Amino acid sequence: MVLKLVLVLLLFHHVVIANSSYSSQKQYPSCPDEDKSALLQFKDSFIIDKSASRSTDAYPKFSSWKPAEGGNSTCCSWEGVKCDEKTGHMIGLDLGQVPSELSQLSKLTYLNVALNLDRLSEDKDHPLSEEENYTLLKLEASDLGSLVQNLTSLKLLSLSYVNVSSAIPHSMANLSSLTTLYLRGCHLFGEFPVRIFQLPNLEFRSVRYNQELTRYFPEFKQSSPLILLKVGFTGFFGTIPSSIQNLDSLQNLDVAQCNFSEGLVPSSLGNLRQLTYLDISNNKFGGPIPDSLANLTNWLLLRLVRVD
Incomplete structure (x- = not known):
């Protein structure tokens, strides 16, 4: 609880007065x-200590959120x-910046500054074209490495829909305690470090969009x-190796709308008996869908549509 409070204070430490995106004379649409209600509940979930900032002008943007x-x-x-x-x-929500001072919290184990739109949009893994409409939280510096370099105790890192606009630093593979990594819609580019696949405790990884x-x-x-392994709507390419059957705890696999275009859909997917969600749609796999997928009986969602 103390760490969460410190995180909230730091998040708003550098939030300063900014001009409104709209003129005061603008006629606003009426929101549902x-x-x-959801925005007011989101506001009420934060605890703000005004004494935490050295600037008298600093304040969270949502202080203006009041029902008339x-x-x-x-x-x-x-x-x-x-x-x-x-x-x-x-x-869209624009609540300011994510300060690089977070990297000084070397004992931090839980870092979740993701923009959570579940309540408003039911965030059902909407297409990227919709995700791009959001105005996102932004890192103060484009170097993601400066944020996580000292956070070696992190178990959860969630920056979904935070505008990172950088490559993923190889140093992230040093977060050996990490169990959860959510980097959805962060405007990441470059090659995903292979060593992150080898993190010994990682259970949930999503870099969609x-x-x-x-x-x-x-x-x-x-x-x-x-x-959980989700790389849908990225530039991931090549094949799905038959060794994927070694992920015997895997329940959720999403490679939708990537550049997988070599080889067959591996029959070894049929050995993933815990799998309940599989989306391999909009790739260019060759050959038929393997009969072995009939061995999987716990389906909640299955998408196999292929683009030729």
């Missing part, structure tokens, strides 16, 4: 009541909130505890 008397206010007029001009639905992020799958070891 459910969006307004009579219930006639629209959340589209609140600072940092972006709405669709036609529907009035909230489509990073079109400029590339890599081929390595050979998978039997010792891997992976439960």
Whole structure:
């Protein structure tokens, strides 16, 4: 609880007064009541200590989020909130920056500054074209390595929909305690470091919606505890190696709309008896869908559509 409080204080330490995205004379659309309610609940989830900042001008943008008397206010007029001009639905949040001072918290084990839109959009892994409509939180520096270089005790790192706009540093593979890595929609580019696949405790990894992020799958070891592996809507390419059957704890595999274009869909997928979610759609695998997939009886979602 103390670490979470410190994190919140640091997140807003560098948030300063900024000009509103809209003119005060602008006619705002009326946002749905459910969006307004969700934003107010999101605001109430934070604890702000004003004495934490040295600047008298510093304040969280959501201090302007207040329902007007009579219930006639629209959340589209609140600072940092972006709405669709036609529907009035909230489509973006800009709450400031993520300060590099977080790297000084060497004992931090839980870092979650992801933009969580589950309540508003039900975030059902929407297509990248929709994700790009969001105004994102941003790192203060483009170097992700400067943020995590000293956080060697991290078990969870979630920066989903935070605008990182950098390559993934190889030093992230030194986070040997990491169990959860969520970097969805972070504008990452370059090659995904192969050593991150070899982290001994990593159970959940999602780097979806990073079109400029590339890599081929390595050979998978039997010792891997992976439960969730999502690389959909990225530049991952090559084949799915037959050694994927070694991931015997894997429940969720998503490689949708990547550049996998070599070889067959491996029959070894049929050996992943824990698998409940498989999406290999919109790739260019050759040959038929393997009969072995009929061995998997725990399906919640299965997408196999192929683009020729």
